[in-house]
Amino acid sequence: MHQEVIFCSDEVSRGLLAVLYFNCVKYSERKFYILPLCTYKVLIFYISVLIQTLFLLLAILVYYEDFLLFIYFSELRHTKEMFLRYMLYRNST
Structure with a gap:
């Protein structure tokens, strides 16, 4: 199985997880692309989703x-x- 690493554009890194997945991970019969964490913007997006989830759980507990x-x-x-x-x-x- 052949593997290549591709990088996301800034537009993709600002999108939702589904958009990120479909734009960065591409599959064909001969090639399989693996997506690493693209940029720091993706990490910021993941961290913001985690913080929002924690606030929601805190509100439910309170x-x-x-x-x-x-x-x-x-x-x-x-x-x-x-x-x-x-x-x-x-x-x-």
């Missing part, structure tokens, strides 16, 4: 009870009304 109640109430018909009633009751006590 508001865990409200998050579960929102999921519970979202399965009922009068979601908005019941959830607002609960929040008003909770804030008044």
